[in-house]
Structure formats: structure tokens, C-alpha cells
Amino acid sequence: MSTGTPQDKHTAKRRRKRLARTVPVASREQRKQQLAEQKANRESRFAAPNLATLALLIIVLIAVLVAVAAPLRNFYEGRNEIARAQANIEYLERRQADLEREIAKYEDPEYLNQVARRRLGVMEPGESAWRVIDPRMTHGTTITSDETPDDRGWAVFLWDSLREVPEDVPADAPEESPAPAESPAPEAPTEAPEAPEAQ
Numbered sequence: 001m002s003t004g005t006p007q008d009k010h011t012a013k014r015r016r017k018r019l020a021r022t023v024p025v026a027s028r029e030q031r032k033q034q035l036a037e038q039k040a041n042r043e044s045r046f047a048a049p050n051l052a053t054l055a056l057l058i059i060v061l062i063a064v065l066v067a068v069a070a071p072l073r074n075f076y077e078g079r080n081e082i083a084r085a086q087a088n089i090e091y092l093e094r095r096q097a098d099l100e101r102e103i104a105k106y107e108d109p110e111y112l113n114q115v116a117r118r119r120l121g122v123m124e125p126g127e128s129a130w131r132v133i134d135p136r137m138t139h140g141t142t143i144t145s146d147e148t149p150d151d152r153g154w155a156v157f158l159w160d161s162l163r164e165v166p167e168d169v170p171a172d173a174p175e176e177s178p179a180p181a182e183s184p185a186p187e188a189p190t191e192a193p194e195a196p197e198a199q
Helices: 006-021 025-047 051-106 109-120 154-163
Strands: none
Touching: 051 109
């Protein structure tokens, strides 16, 4: 035990407190260095992740892409299919409108008469039919010699033989009656045929 005066005790206490507060310069520098190293370690951990973390991140990213790829592909294929169907609907609507206009034309009696004359050769009562023959189609007798060499190819010769009428007709064959100059015209339809009902 120490036998000192209370004042000595008080002075010793103060000295201990002062010593506790003051730190030697070397230890201050060491403490600063330790803090700087800890800070650098923390920053390096976040700045450069290790290889395992990077590999895990890549695997997770690939898994997410694979999971999203199939629905995205289905979505775009569905959009394309809808666009094709829409284009097909528009085409069919235009086609329907064209057919309805065509049906409306056949309801007109004048148009029916034109079609019957042009396609079927129907004539009104009292009309005469005239047929114009191209002069280039008739064969003229310009060859004077019977012994002209035939230089046509076999296909042309065959075709011409089908178009020409044979000159020597057997005597026992019945003679054909001469064709009338004017053939009787079939009558034009009196009423238009009914168009089938659209369903």
C-alpha cells in the first residue's frame, strides 16, 4: 500500500490519464496504415469480384435468358401468325366485294345480252351474222409446177394434213348438202338466270 498524501494520489491519477490520452507517433502512423489497408480491402472486394461469383452471375444470367427466350419466340410467332391471318382476311374481303360486283353486273339485262352475243353467238330476231375471213388464211394457186419440192418439217406437214380437206372423195360416199348461208339463230333467253343465294 502506498502511503501518500491525497494530493500525491490526485497527481498520480492525472498523470495516468494523460498517458492514456497520448499515443506515440509511431503507433499513430501504424493505425492510419491499418485503416487505409482495411479501406482498400473493402474497395477491392466490391471492385473485382472473385471468379466463383462471376461464374455464378453468368449462369444465372443464362438461365434467365433461356427462361425468357421461349415465351418471347412464341409471342413473336403469334404476332406474325395474326398478321398473316389479318392479311388473308383483307384479301378474302376484297375478293368477296369483287364477286358481289360481278354478280350485280349479271343482274343487268343489257350486260346479259352483251355476254350472250359475245360468248355464245346469240342474235336477236331479224339480225344477220357476218363472218370476216382473213385473206392470209386462204390458199392461192400461185405454184405452176406440180413437182415443187416439199421442204416443210414433219410437224408442219402433219398439222397441214389435218387442216386440209382431201381432194379425192370416193364416189360411193354420200355428198354433203351445202351449208346454208345463214344458220338459224338460237333465241336469246327471255329472263335472266337466278343467281345462287350467298350463305
